[in-house]
Amino acid sequence: MAQETGRATCAMRMRCRSAWALVALCACATSKRFLRDCKSQAASRAWLRASVVGPRLPLPPWERGAAPSPPLQGIVGIQLAAPPTKPSRRAPRRPRPLPAAMALVSADSRIAELLGELHQLIKQTQEERSRSEHNLVNIQKTHERMQTENKISPYYRTKLRGLYTTAKADAEAECNILRKALDKIAEIKSLLEERRIAAKIAGLYNDSEPPRKTMRRGVLMTLLQQSAMTLPLWIGKPGEKPPPLCGAIPAASDYVAKPGDKVAARVKAVDGDEQWILAEVVSYSHATNKYEVDDIDEEGKERHTLSRRRIIPLPQWKANPETDPEALFQKDQLVLALYPQTTCFYRALIHGPPTRPQDDYSVLFEDTSYADGYSPPLNVAQRYVVTCKETKKK
Structure with missing residues (x-):
């Protein structure tokens, strides 16, 4: 019984270690990317504030608290007019902010909130791990005493059963916190992608993702490597099977890729031959069952309209070789x-x-x-x- 419980606890802690490593990597990459994007989007937010609030005009003297100028001493017999009354100044029409730009600010606020929640979850994980460390030390010491005495007495059997039960509960609690952290990271990455698409529509770009016409090939290759490194690792519950688009598992037959998703697209080359290229989904028409995709390579600068059979969605999760x-x-x-x-x-x-x-x-x-x-x-x-x-x- 103790051995079976020990194996289950070890398996649970292995999943926790994988999840912890993934949380640390994704949290670091996501935070750095968000902070970099926030700095580069400062001009965009300033423009949006100006669009919403409007230009700040200087106040007239009577609103600044200054006394009006004294009446002029005119010629005798001529009655001078009183100081002019407050003129009516019509405020200039304020330009309406673009919806895409407002979406950028909303996404920034939500991402900052999620990063704070992610930070708290990581702290809770470390506290949970520190709290359960004492129980793991007791398990190790109990096994050492058993080896020294070269026997398994009923006392040690009962003690180990209790220690392993506590260790398993601790591992499950830590795993639950890590799953919540992974959900936060997935939500942050989704918001970052939505913000990227909104910036693309509004014509606003940041330093790490410049417009397509200025994209250098070295920058493109770096972005592709980062996308591969930050692809989330699928960590399922015990007995749970990996979902479609995890590793080698294909998408469901009725799956429709969303705008911004990366796919392999079969297109015709300049010489007439067909080849598979890396592309980004622009839209999908349910009426014609066709995709509009952009060639990810700036040298192509082409938009293709392709049927579903010419599109292969890329994996959305990495498969864990140790568990799946x-x-x-x-x-x-x-x-x-x-x-x-x-x-x-x-x-x-x-x-x-x-x-x-x-x-x-x-x-x-x-x-x-x-x-x-x-x-x-x-x-x-x-x-x-x-x-x-x-x-x-x-």
């Missing part, structure tokens, strides 16, 4: 993978799946310049490996 290995592509499986330092997907074979949550796939790209028809192994993040719809080798 079935949600990963297996060795020698045919896939589409994003070739390093490019924005195009090519056919490849899985050379080796990830062994740890932070690891990448090792893939062999099809390449006729090599004797065996495949390139040397290259690493590709889970974010950019999807199911290949073409089964025949080119």
